[in-house]
Amino acid sequence: MVVTINADLGDVIGPVPRRLFGSLVEHLGRCVYTGLHEPDHPRADANGLRGDVLELARELGVTVVRYPGGNFVSSHRWEDGVGPVGERPTRLDPAWNAVETNEFGLHEFMAWVDAVGAEPMYAVNLGTRGIQEAADVLEYCNHPGGTTLSEQRRANGAQAPFGIRLWCLGNEMDGHWQVGHKTASEYGRLAAETARLMRMIDPAVELVVAGSSASNMPTFGEWERTVLTHTAALVDHISVHAYCQEHDGDAESYLASAVGLDRYLKDTAAIIDRTLADLGLDKSIGIAVDEWNVWDQRHWNEMEQPRLRSAPPVAGGRVIEDTYTVTDAVVVGTLLNCLLRNTDRVTMANLAQLVNVIAPIRSEPGGPAWRQTTFHPFHLVARAARGVSLRTAVTGAPIHTSLHGPVDPVDAAITFDEHTGRAAAFLANRSTNAETEVILSLRGASLEVEEAHSVMAPPGTTRHATNTEHAQPVVPVPLAGVRTAASSDGTTLSVTLPALSW
Ligand code: AHR
DSSP: OEEEEEEETTOEEEEOOGGGGEEEOOSSTTSTBTTTBOTTSTTBOTTSBBHHHHHHHHHHTOOEEEESOSGGGGGOOGGGGSSOGGGOOOEEETTTTEEEOOSSOHHHHHHHHHHHTOEEEEEEOOSSOOHHHHHHHHHHHHOOSSSHHHHHHHHTTOOSOOOOOEEEEOSOTTOTTSTTOOOHHHHHHHHHHHHHHHHHHOTTOEEEEOOOSOTTOTTTTHHHHHHHHHHTTTOSEEEEEEEEOOOTTOHHHHHTHHHHHHHHHHHHHHHHHHHHHHHTOOOOOEEEEEEEEEOOHHHIIIIIHHHHHHSOOBSSOOOOOOOOBHHHHHHHHHHHHHHHHTTTTEEEEEEEOSBSSSOSEEEOTTSOEEEOTTHHHHHHHHHHOOSEEEOOEEESOOEEETTTEEEOSEEEEEEEETTTTEEEEEEEEOOSSOOEEEEEEEETOOOOOOOOEEOOOOTTOOTTOBOOSSOOOOOOEEOOOOEEEEETTEEEEEEEEOSSBO
């Protein structure tokens, strides 16, 4: 099969925000404990942070880290996680039926995120708490000194303010599972008043109001409209959460998940525009996809969750440690492409999560840390997607899917950085059984190939191949046979993509 892709250096969707390559660290399962933090580990530093995990997080190229949840945040008391470790309380975490020891808290997170070189993004609890506690944690973090809370931070070892700019106003408040779940108008009012006070305390904050937790929520659309009616004048971004999974072995539909995400983003953008117009507000509100990933939720809903709920709560138990396949890696590549194709509206995104829990990085207590299959597309896109994202037009016989109808056989995103003169093309072959020849015409540029990689099933394995503690066969391999030729108005690149590859 032959697929043609056309792009033009002058046909720009939008700049690629560095914040597109964020992630989430939640107090959930072993993300924090024995993930980021394990004082007894041979690679732990003086603060108990695992050096091997830190190195992998740096290599991944993560640019923003959202913390401390997720669902965890909606019953969390931020002050439990500051002050001398030995004096911190141990609490029940109702969101995940766990025990939270608070050995890792705000200061440990800031030390970790600094060491990674990423930007912190902090979520306040609007489930069991409200305006005052949000104001308190902001004052603790960002006020220079001279007040009880800011002096408490200094006494706890941080002389300079943390200067956290990105703040989430709660998490998934539309979800019935959320501790302190609210209706759209209850949440909209609370978020607006919290935002107003937070801006008084620190006018430099950027605020993310919680949108829907999935596109199939019955309240999707109406939730955004109501919440934004209350908050649009006061916030900078609205969140979108999106998790994709394969249903009943339907690989074709799963590989087309980006089509569903694209629709979700465009619908959200339309609701933002309509609400801003209704309010007569001349401003823009970005979309923060502050949780996205592939996640086999059937396993969680049918097996893990009932088991977790019926067992006594423990600290740092194994929860949602999905082992990813080659297929998952290709889907993650297409979801990244979808984010790149929506950079006119998407201002940031967070792969959820970072370590052990539905994560690109896995680690064992006292043992090694390794890269899951999904690590590779994320790492390569975070490294190579620079400058602006270009519009792409794909032509080729469509693949028919039961969930998304006919879809492009090759999923494509292209970026171009005028400062370095480098372009990057990210291509996924959605065919599970046929290689595909791609002819890509890029108008306006004369280019040569610098490097080309592919992520696919290693020889002798299937689309279900995984990386484990013992062996990591799924790695990027050189993609041979990429040719470029000068055309009358630019460059034509041809390449054969192996079946089911990114
Ligand atoms: O990332 C796992 C969970 O998924 C988060 O805690 C929650 O926000 C979402 O439902």
